[in-house]
Amino acid sequence: MKTPYRHYDVLDKWSTPSFDAPTRAVLTERLHVLPPRRFFTPEEWTLLQAVTARVLPQLDRIEPVPIVPWLDEQLWAGRGEGFRHEGTAPMRQAWRDGLAAIEAEAQRRHGCGFAALHAASGDALLGVLAQGGADPALWRAEAAQHFFIHILVKSIVAIYYAHPAAWSEIGFGGPASPRGYVRLGADERDAWEARERE
């Protein structure tokens, strides 16, 4: 993963007018307080670690952005999006059903659990789900595709791109209160923004 913003770290702005107290409080917790496992079973947790490693691979990172603990925390707290599609299970049940079905797909196709699959096999299996090719005996109609894209992937990327490391990677200005920005035009950049390919 070659970021064009190699020398940019959004956290360098921590003590500048771009980071106010409420933002620092929220990010301190995100960076330093990992929630414990309270919702998933140990087996689900291990499986989800393996799935997340395929959905959001971070082999380039010495310290990967933690994702599974935050998924667990959201589900434990019952914090959802505020709606579910008719005919689909409530949020917590949808996660348990979806993970169980991914595991069953792995057993059916490879005779082992998902966590034991090679990266390429794991990607291929998830690709089948994403394309709507899941085993109808394990999933209700369209449920696999919906779960994979609209619940699993959507939730995982939401956690990754809420982390300062991801903001730095894509050159996002990050928190900017109260300082904000002055130079708004194309190819214009304030001194406290990321410089591309320096």
Next chain:
Amino acid sequence: MSAQEMQKMQETPRATRGRAPDVFTPGGWLPMREYRDAEAVDFAIVGAGAGGATLACKLAEAGFSVVVFEAGPFWRPLEDFASDEMAQQQLFWTDERITAGDDPIALGGNNSGRGVGGSTVHFSMISLRFRPEWFQCRSQLGYGFDWPVSYREMAPYYEEAEQALSIAGPVNYPWGPARRRYPYREHEMNAAGLVLARGAEKMGIRWASTPLATVSAPRGQSPPCVYRGFCNFGCSTNAKQSALIVWIPRALRAGAQVRDLAMAGRIELSPDGRASGVHYHRAGAWQFQRARNVVLAGYAIETPRLLLNSACARFPQGLANGSGLVGTHLTTHAGPGVWARFDEEIRWYKGPPNMAVSEHWNYVDEGKDFHGGYAFMSQGPLPRAWAQLLATSRGLWGQTLRSEMLNYNHMAGLVPVAETEPRPQNRVEVTHETDQYGLKIPRVVFAYSDNDRRLQHHAVRFMGEMLQAAGGRDLWTSQDTSHILGTCRMGADPATSVVNADGRSWDISNLWICDGSLFPTCGGVNPSLTIQALACRIGARIKRLASSGEL
């Protein structure tokens, strides 16, 4: 504040013991008048958003006793709002709802709001008037329904709302009838908006700096906008002129009481069939506020839900539902996006998300194979929302998604506010499943009509050509919606509408509605300014009705 402290704050009402949060001062308070539950107030208003907060202000300033009930918290933006997409999900209404139909609408995000100020706390601040003909849509343009008010009647209230919100906009706005200049000068255009401008100039259509409810110069205790770009996640500097910082402090000063974290569950009727008050859940218990008038301002899902959930022996189909129309004719704004990569750095995270607009297709009727219109604006999604759109619209994940995200600073896009037709089958109902208060949860059913699809097809094609003309490459499209409207429409005839032009129920004369539910048609612009103008008008009408003994 830690997550635990945040959680606690969200469960403990702040506006109590004769004081309410001062939104302009960390830890600060304003004195607040308090009414006892047993004391029948002139108006109990359910919901403190664009409709409810505005009306509360107007009625309190007219001398009425007013209590406003808001299901969510009473924020102090300076201390409660982090510059963070994830933490600020706290602004959305995330109680469980079912979404159904051929084109189910994503709920709980941009089209919802929970907290004093409602969704104006996180809205994009786009403040556009309706095209005058839309108020007589059926008779002048041949589709939808006529409103029971004309543009001529609405114009002074648009003016009032624009002044109250200190809208920053162009000296000369290119569309609509002649009007006064906007109260504040327009904002400097960001690069994302300049892409729209460049495309519009190549296509030979007009564009403008979007009239926005965020100040371009100091105003009272609001500093000018600093272009931090988190507008859709709450304004942490109070530059945004939300209902929370504009109407609510005025309402409090005029003697209104706000009850935060107070969820209304049922409207009570007296034996004579008039509304007698509101049952609400606050601080762990059901309570009952007596009132001489009840106003519903919970927006187009919660308002019909409350009417339906208040069904009783006398009105088994729900209150104010003699027409059978409560919950029906739901409209939304379709928002199919077109996105493209540009050679230059756009950095669309800077500035309000929608700084440039074209209303060309709201005002040109020739060359369309559909009824209705759309405005479209430049865009500025933040990384979390952008990654989710890449995942859900393009099915990207894995290394592909991470690579695509590296283009973030080079992206620009256009999204319309695209009109949909009001149709009876698109509706809000209540299910048998109940929520944490024991109230039946809503089910929202929606499908696009053929006309809706033709309109969106036109928008996608036109915006795509424009982005290409502006130099965009690798175009792709997405699907989304914004705003929910029209589920308790106003009208001139009790048989074909839920309330009259004053928002007054045809069936129960002291029951009123004042929010986006009223819209007979949704037009091709964001609704908040029209909701606030309607609230100003309803406030003025109630004052007049009271003085002539017709309340």
